[in-house]
Structure formats: structure tokens, C-alpha cells
Amino acid sequence: xxxxxxxxxxxxxxxxxxxxxxxxxCAEGAIAAGCRxxxxxxxxxxxxxxxxxxxxxxxxxxxxxxxxxxxxSMAAILGGAWGGAKAMTVTSGxxxxxxxxxxxxxxxTETPCVVxxxxxxxxxxxxxxxxxQQDMMQARWGSHGDYEVxxxxxxSPQECxxxxxxxxxxxxxxxxxxxxxxxECVGHMTEKVVIPPxxxxxxxxxxxxxxxxxxxxxxxxxxxxxxxMVRAGDDYRIHITGLTHDERGYPxxxxxxxxxxxxxxxxxxxxxAGDIVITDExxxxxxxxxxxxxGISYRVATRAIALARAEGIKVGSVRLVTVWPxxxxxxxxxxxxxxxxxxxEINLGQMYRELQRAAAGNCRTLLIPHxxxxxxxxxxxxxxxxxxAK
Amino acid sequence: MSELLTTxxxxxxxxxxxxxxxxxxLRMDRIPHIWCSTCGLGTVLNCYITAIQRSSVPRAxxxxxxxxxxxxxxxxxxxIDSFHTTHGRALPFATGLKLANPRLKVTVFSGDGDLVAIxxxxxxxxxxxxxDMTVICVNNFNYAMTGGxxxxxxxxxxxxxxxxxxxxxxxxxxxxxxxSCGATYVARWTSLHVREMIETLVEALNHRGFSFVxxxxxxxxxxxxxxxxxxxxxxxxYYHDSAEVRHGADxxxxxxxxxxxxxxxxxxxxxxxxxxxxxxxxxxRSVGKEFVCYEGPMQASDGRS
Ligand SMILES: Cc1ncc(C[n+]2csc(CCOP(=O)(O)OP(=O)(O)O)c2C)c(N)n1
Ligand code: SF4
Ligand SMILES: [Mg+2]
Numbered sequence: 260x261x262x263x264x265x266x267x268x269x270x271x272x273x274x275x276x277x278x279x280x281x282x283x284x285c286a287e288g289a290i291a292a293g294c295r296x297x298x299x300x301x302x303x304x305x306x307x308x309x310x311x312x313x314x315x316x317x318x319x320x321x322x323x324x325x326x327x328x329x330x331x332s333m334a335a336i337l338g339g340a341w342g343g344a345k346a347m348t349v350t351s352g353x354x355x356x357x358x359x360x361x362x363x364x365x366x367x368t369e370t371p372c373v374v375x376x377x378x379x380x381x382x383x384x385x386x387x388x389x390x391x392q393q394d395m396m397q398a399r400w401g402s403h404g405d406y407e408v409x410x411x412x413x414x415s416p417q418e419c420x421x422x423x424x425x426x427x428x429x430x431x432x433x434x435x436x437x438x439x440x441x442x443e444c445v446g447h448m449t450e451k452v453v454i455p456p457x458x459x460x461x462x463x464x465x466x467x468x469x470x471x472x473x474x475x476x477x478x479x480x481x482x483x484x485x486x487x488m489v490r491a492g493d494d495y496r497i498h499i500t501g502l503t504h505d506e507r508g509y510p511x512x513x514x515x516x517x518x519x520x521x522x523x524x525x526x527x528x529x530x531x532a533g534d535i536v537i538t539d540e541x542x543x544x545x546x547x548x549x550x551x552x553x554g555i556s557y558r559v560a561t562r563a564i565a566l567a568r569a570e571g572i573k574v575g576s577v578r579l580v581t582v583w584p585x586x587x588x589x590x591x592x593x594x595x596x597x598x599x600x601x602x603x604e605i606n607l608g609q610m611y612r613e614l615q616r617a618a619a620g621n622c623r624t625l626l627i628p629h630x631x632x633x634x635x636x637x638x639x640x641x642x643x644x645x646x647x648a649k
Numbered sequence: 650m651s652e653l654l655t656t657x658x659x660x661x662x663x664x665x666x667x668x669x670x671x672x673x674x675l676r677m678d679r680i681p682h683i684w685c686s687t688c689g690l691g692t693v694l695n696c697y698i699t700a701i702q703r704s705s706v707p708r709a710x711x712x713x714x715x716x717x718x719x720x721x722x723x724x725x726x727x728x729i730d731s732f733h734t735t736h737g738r739a740l741p742f743a744t745g746l747k748l749a750n751p752r753l754k755v756t757v758f759s760g761d762g763d764l765v766a767i768x769x770x771x772x773x774x775x776x777x778x779x780x781d782m783t784v785i786c787v788n789n790f791n792y793a794m795t796g797g798x799x800x801x802x803x804x805x806x807x808x809x810x811x812x813x814x815x816x817x818x819x820x821x822x823x824x825x826x827x828x829s830c831g832a833t834y835v836a837r838w839t840s841l842h843v844r845e846m847i848e849t850l851v852e853a854l855n856h857r858g859f860s861f862v863x864x865x866x867x868x869x870x871x872x873x874x875x876x877x878x879x880x881x882x883x884x885x886x887y888y889h890d891s892a893e894v895r896h897g898a899d900x901x902x903x904x905x906x907x908x909x910x911x912x913x914x915x916x917x918x919x920x921x922x923x924x925x926x927x928x929x930x931x932x933x934r935s936v937g938k939e940f941v942c943y944e945g946p947m948q949a950s951d952g953r954s
Contacts, residue, residue, distance in 0.1 A: 295944065296749050317932045320941040322748045326741060327774040334738035335745035341732065342749025343946025364735050467949050490946055491730040491746055492753050494709035498725060500733035509679060510725065
């Protein structure tokens with residue numbers, strides 16, 4: 260683990276090449292993105308992020324607090340965001356479950372922040388130290404009510420750095436808690452991470468309201484359906500509630516207001532999906548089979564793809580960098596061109612349901628399930644690719 | 650003093666309209682409020698607004714955070730930055746707000762169920778940390794908003810919808826709880842003690858550290874009716890007859906029994922470093938020259954830092 264040298268003038272962005280694990284890289288990404296408030300509760304395999312933040316924040320002017328539980332951590336970062344800070348919390352499955360209600364409060368109040376889930380095997384306490392990708396649907400639907408989310412899934416320590424910055428950017432741009440869905444393998448895998456110079460890091464600032472104070476309405480949105488924000492303490496006298504509310508932020512408990520309020524929360528993501536969705540594609544043109552994967556499963560898939568190509572199978576890859584919103588238009592398009600879409604994931608079929616839905620029977624869809632605890636054997640993925648190419 | 654406004658009536662004499670002095674601090678476009686008539690909550694809110702005006706903190710720095718409940722609706726009526734959060738989580742939300750902008754004077758205004766039941770864990774930890782904030786805990790001895798269920802402050806014997814034969818749980822003595830956890834200012838009044846409550850709230854707002862004010866408040870609609878305690882006025886009469894002012898009382902002795910005496914007053918007032926004091930001091934000591942103190946919130950667009 261590299262630490263800033265004592266005499267270094269700016270400890271904020273540790274420009275240079277490092278040997279970091281995914282958890283440490285995520286912490287550095289948060290710092291580089293401007294995160295200066297962190298609240299969390301320890302849980303394997305995410306604890307190293309909190310530890311890194313606890314040791315680094317005093318050097319970069321951030322405030323770290325270890326809360327009494329994950330309910331508190333999630334509530335605290337929402338408060339932190341309204342106080343005017345970029346805020347983050349990190350956890351794993353059991354803590355993610357505890358955060359759900361307040362993730363919903365963050366969605367409803369349109370509060371920018373980043374929630375990291377370094378996934379382990381579940382359900383319940385499950386496999387504290389071993390990997391899983393079993394919270395993907397919880398990320399999408401875990402809090403009650405209708406809403407859309409943005410979730411990302413890094414597949415290397417370098418991406419833990421880069422995409423944490425992207426996650427903060429998206430949270431500020433679209434004003435919602437962005438879910439950063441790591442997994443134990445990526446979190447604990449150590450690789451080279453290159454941190455660019457500060458001026459090359461794309462940091463997106465808050466959408467501060469710029470109009471006259473008298474005419475500010477907290478939930479009045481422009482054409483992109485995202486309202487501008489103010490922070491507590493600037494005498495705007497805002498009211499922010501988890502109840503269904505109008506543009507003033509005032510509770511209005513009826514179906515008409517619910518329709519306006521909830522539709523906008525959903526539409527601001529759906530309408531802007533083209534700007535949000537990130538996929539990483541390789542050799543999909545002319546492919547008979549496309550492997551759709553994310554997180555650590557992508558790393559395993561690349562090995563299987565290489566083996567399949569050695570056998571002469573035309574196989575491409577689509578990696579979901581953002582897992583939510585699901586790139587359904589792209590998958591639908593591909594489903595009309597290929598024989599099969601193959602998905603390895605460390606669960607018994609979660610994102611696979613989306614894959615099936617988007618493919619709509621146009622091609623075969625093959626799931627390579629795994630209960631968690633370890634990654635797939637590349638040969639299992641290879642077998643599915645062979646099957647799909649038939 | 651009331652503010653006198655003159656409205657010329659068309660063709661008629663000039664009518665003098667009297668306005669409530671608290672209007673500038675209320676979201677008048679949200680009035681009438683949802684509270685029942687003779688509920689104690691309006692009185693507590695009035696006292697809080699008076700205390701804001703008398704406190705040494707500038708208006709823009711006052712921020713109110715509520716959880717969920719009848720009491721939790723308070724945040725929706727005060728014309729300052731106000732946050733209506735989730736059930737039990739007002740305190741950790743407030744903690745984040747305070748730490749992100751230490752200039753703010755954050756007040757948590759919530760009910761006994763919100764703060765002591767579902768949010769009880771946050772209460773003891775906020776007190777332990779001596780988090781610099783004020784908590785106004787309105788204790789009506791029940792979960793009123795959901796129709797009057799018993800809770801952790803319900804006196805033994807009181808009947809509520811989920812304790813139809815009378816509650817048999819031992820209730821919390823809240824001042825003792827927060828005192829023993831590290832709160833540095835602890836007081837209790839009833840909604841009858843308006844003058845005292847205001848003085849106490851001003852002290853609490855000016856206090857550095859975790860200040861906690863419990864207000865015993867009538868819930869005539871559900872708690873009193875089910876227990877045949879009469880109207881809101883009857884409850885005030887009960888407070889009048891059974892409240893005993895004992896400043897500096899040992900908090901171990903201030904528990905409340907069903908229809909029993911209510912000891913009120915300022916119980917605890919002590920100096921102790923706050924969370925931010927200890928954090929900055931400890932990090933300054935151990936990290937040394939490299940320590941960079943929290944730089945405050947991000948700059949807003951109008952250049953405020
Ligand atoms: C997580 C959750 N559980 C339960 C509820 C239902 N609920 C709303 S208010 C309340 C009790 C409020 O009691 P208290 O804080 O004493 O406030 P009061 O209404 O008595 O002023 C409950 C149980 C909820 N909103 N959220
Ligand atoms: S139910 Fe009780 S606490 Fe709630 S507003 Fe009515 S009287 Fe007040
Ligand atoms: Mg109550």
C-alpha cells in the first residue's frame with residue numbers, strides 16, 4: 260500500500276503507478292472524485308476501503324466517521340450530502356440490506372452520494388470472506404417503491420479507481436445514490452493501478468442552483484428532469500421529505516402528485532439512459548456467440564473466450580460496466596444477430612433475467628450459474644459458448 | 650409583539666390585520682397543520698421557534714431534522730432548512746449534516762418512538778460522542794401517528810392498541826439514559842411549562858455538545874382517550890398538579906409512572922469536548938503537520954464556501 264510522502268505538497272491525488280487492491284483503489288478514486296465525507300460500519304470484504312479512508316482523510320481534509328450501524332451510515336451520508344459534501348459509504352450484503360430504506364430516501368429526496376457494496380456470498384451472513392454477485396437484483400429493487408437506479412460493476416482494481424470517479428460523477432449529474440457493485444475478488448485482488456494527474460481526472464461538480472433565491476423550488480427540474488440543488492445553511496429555507504412531494508418539496512399525499520413525483524424520478528434515468536449506460540464491447544460484429552458479463556466474471560469469461568476462439572468459434576464479449584440501467588436496446592439488437600448470448604454470473608440467475616427479457620426469444624440465452632464462494636471454472640463458460648455456437 | 654399589517658379594503662375602511670409573530674418562521678402555505686386540536690405539539694413548536702429567535706445562532710444556520718411520527722411533522726412547518734427523514738434515522742442524518750457543515754446548528758425534533766425505540770441505538774451513540782446538536786424529544790408515551798400503540802416510554806399499566814390490557818414492559822427513563830451515555834445537557838419540561846421550556850431550549854441551542862430536552866406532551870386523541878385521562882386541558886391540569894421542578898435532580902430518580910409525578914427541570918449541564926473537538930485535537934496530535942482539517946462543504950455556485 261502506498262502512502263503519500265510526508266513532504267508531498269498535495270496528498271489528494273496520488274498520481275503515479277501503484278500496486279493496490281480493489282478496495283484501496285476505490286478509496287483513492289473517491290478521494291480523487293472529491294469525496295470528503297465518509298460514514299461506514301465495518302464489514303468484510305469492504306472494510307479495507309473504510310480503513311484506507313480513515314488513514315487518508317486526515318491528510319486530504321475529509322471527515323471520516325464510523326457509525327453505529329449501516330442504517331446510520333446511510334442516513335449520515337444523505338445528511339452529509341445536504342450539508343454540501345460529496346459523501347460515500349461502503350458495505351457488503353448484510354449491511355446493504357440494512358441500508359435499503361435510506362437508499363430509498365436518497366432516491367426520493369434526490370441526494371447525490373455513492374454506496375459501495377463489495378459483494379460476498381449470501382443469503383444472510385453467508386460467506387463473509389468469499390465472493391458473490393448475488394446482490395444485483397437487490398441493487399435494482401431492494402428498497403420499496405418504484406424507482407430507477409444507476410449501478411456500476413468494476414472488474415479490476417484500476418476500474419475500482421476509475422469507475423468510483425464515474426460513480427460520483429453520475430450521482431452528482433443525476434442526483435441519486437449511485438450503487439457501486441464490487442465483489443470480493445475484485446476488492447481483494449491486487450494489481451497495477453495508474454492514478455493520472457489531478458488535472459486529467461474528470462471530476463463532476465454538484466448541480467448548484469444559480470438563479471435568484473426567491474424563485475428557488477427544490478424539485479423544479481429542467482428538460483433533463485434533474486433539479487438543481489442547494490445545501491443547508493444558505494438560507495434557502497428548503498424542506499426536504501421522503502413523503503411524496505411537489506416542486507416546493509412539500510408533502511402532497513394524493514395520486515396526482517405521486518404520478519408527477521415518481522414518474523420524474525424514473526424518467527430522469529430512463530430518458531437519459533443513452534448518456535448513462537456504459538458497455539465495453541469486443542469482437543461482437545459477426546460473432547455467433549456473445550458472452551455478456553460483468554465484474555470478476557468478465558475476467559473469467561476472457562479466458563473462456565480465448566479458448567473458444569482457439570477452437571475457431573466466433574465469439575464476442577459485451578461487458579456491463581453499468582449494470583443498471585441494463586443496456587436492453589443493445590442486447591435486443593445483438594439478439595437479432597447472434598445464435599446465443601451467454602452469461603456467467605456468480606448467482607443463480609439475476610442479470611440473466613434481464614438478458615432473457617431483452618433478447619425476447621430472438622436467440623438462445625444461456626446462463627452459467629454459480630452459487631458463490633469462488634469464480635467460475637473457465638471450462639464451464641467454454642462449454643456454454645460451444646453449446647451456443649451449435 | 651404582533652406585527653400589524655394594514656390592508657386597504659376596497660371601498661371600505663382600512664382594516665388592520667393582526668399577524669402571529671411566528672409567521673416569518675412558519676411555512677404559512679402549509680398551515681393548517683395536521684395536528685389534533687389540544688395536542689401539545691403546537692406548543693412545543695412555538696417554544697422552539699421562540700428559542701430560535703432568542704438563541705445566539707443566526708437564522709440561516711438553524712437546521713431542523715425530524716424522523717417520522719406526529720412529532721416528526723414538525724420539520725415540515727418551520728421555515729428554515731428542514732429535513733423530514735425516515736423513522737428513527739433523524740439523528741444519524743443530522744450527524745452527517747453537522748459534520749459536513751460544522752457551522753450549522755442542527756436540531757433534531759422528533760417523538761419518543763422515533764428517538765428511543767427504532768432510533769434508540771443512534772440516540773445512545775450521538776450522546777456518547779457528544780455530537781454537537783440539540784434534540785427535542787416529544788414524549789407522548791406512545792406511537793401516536795400509527796394510532797396509539799405502546800412503546801418504550803409507555804408507563805406500566807397504560808392501555809394502548811397493542812397493549813389492550815395495559816402495558817407490562819418497563820419503560821425507559823430517557824433523561825437517565827442519555828445522561829449515562831454522555832449527553833452534556835439534559836432537561837425535561839411538560840408542554841405546560843412554556844416559559845421554562847423556552848429558556849431551556851435557548852440554553853440547549855446555545856450549548857456546545859449534545860443537548861437533550863424531553864418534553865412531556867399530551868396526545869388527547871389516542872393516548873389520553875384510551876386511558877380515560879380526559880381532554881388536552883385535563884392533561885395540562887395533571888401536569889400542573891403532578892409536575893415537580895427539581896433542577897439538578899439525579900436523573901436516576903426522574904422516572905415517570907402512570908398518573909404519577911413528573912420531575913422537571915434542568916438535570917445536567919456540563920462541559921466536555923464535542924465529537925469535532927476531540928476529532929480535530931486527536932488527529933492534529935497524531936497526524937501532526939500533515940493533518941488537514943476538514944475543509945467545509947463544497948463551494949456553492951454563489952461562491953459561498
Ligand atoms: C421503518 C418504519 N416502521 C414503522 C413505521 C410506522 N410509524 C410511523 S410513525 C410511528 C411511531 C411514531 O411514534 P413517535 O416517534 O413517538 O411519534 P408520535 O407520533 O407519537 O409523535 C411508526 C411506528 C414507519 N414509518 N417506518
Ligand atoms: S394523534 Fe396525538 S400526538 Fe398525534 S396530533 Fe393527535 S393528539 Fe397530537
Ligand atoms: Mg410518541
